[in-house]
Amino acid sequence: MNPMVDMAFLLVSFFMMTTTFKTDTPVDVVMPSAHVDLKVPSTDVCLVTIGDDERVFIGIDNKFDRKRMLEVVGKQNNQTFSEAEKGRFSLLSSTGMPIKEISRMLKLPREEQKQVVQPGIPMTEENNEFRQWIIAARLANPRLRFAIHADEGVSFPVVELCFNTLQDLNITRFNLITEAKKDDPGTRRH
Numbered sequence: 446m447n448p449m450v451d452m453a454f455l456l457v458s459f460f461m462m463t464t465t466f467k468t469d470t471p472v473d474v475v476m477p478s479a480h481v482d483l484k485v486p487s488t489d490v491c492l493v494t495i496g497d498d499e500r501v502f503i504g505i506d507n508k509f510d511r512k513r514m515l516e517v518v519g520k521q522n523n524q525t526f527s528e529a530e531k532g533r534f535s536l537l538s539s540t541g542m543p544i545k546e547i548s549r550m551l552k553l554p555r556e557e558q559k560q561v562v563q564p565g566i567p568m569t570e571e572n573n574e575f576r577q578w579i580i581a582a583r584l585a586n587p588r589l590r591f592a593i594h595a596d597e598g599v600s601f602p603v604v605e606l607c608f609n610t611l612q613d614l615n616i617t618r619f620n621l622i623t624e625a626k627k628d629d630p631g632t633r634r635h
Contacts, residue, residue: 485620491582491589493575494539497596499603500565503578504539510585511535517581518544526551533558541565544574568606576610583614591619 487506494502505511512535519526522544526534530551534540541563542550550561568575582589591611595604611619 485592485622486590489586489588489590491579491586491591492539493591493593493595493607494541495593495595495599495603495607496565497598498565499599500541500563501568501575501603501607502539502541502563503566503575503582504537505582505586505589507586508535510582510589511537513585514578514581515547517584518577521577521581524548540578543567544577568603568610570606573606573610575607576614579610579614579616583616591616592622593619594622 490506492504492506494504496502505514512531515526515531515534518524524544524547526548530548533551533555534547536555537558540547543564543566546564550558550563553561566575566578567573579591593604593607595607611617
């Protein structure tokens with residue numbers, strides 16, 4: 446009986462240590478479908494999320510990189526953050542706050558932070574804070590790979606501005622997250 450209990454304990458321990466938990470998503474995204482079946486990398490990823498209301502969010506998979514990203518953005522905008530604020534920011538899976546409003550949100554208790562409706566990172570021709578976040582993310586981790594998770598209802602000019610911002614920063618390879626499309630039995634793929 447003992448070896449069986451040991452084996453069960455080992456299996457439970459293995460699954461607990463190797464499981465990756467799903468992070469909080471800032472907005473619900475209905476993904477467009479595609480025939481491509483490639484996996485998005487699981488580490489060193491910067492995820493850009495664009496909701497159907499065209500709010501933009503950015504997140505990095507590593508909490509130390511998130512902390513460094515906040516420091517860089519703060520330095521670019523002459524803003525300083527306390528260690529406690531940096532620690533709270535590092536626990537967020539993504540952010541969609543204008544730079545000037547981040548400090549106010551980070552002062553809130555964690556449960557209240559979840560209740561804040563984030564307006565999205567400004568990404569317009571006149572005010573492209575998204576660009577600053579991408580630069581900060583790249584400085585925080587030069588090995589980052591970028592993935593765009595946009596709702597199928599997002600207008601093309603918003604996605605185009607996102608692409609152009611990345612390309613202006615010499616980020617020419619990025620993943621578009623889509624849902625696998627089921628092939629019709631009567632169609633052939635070429």
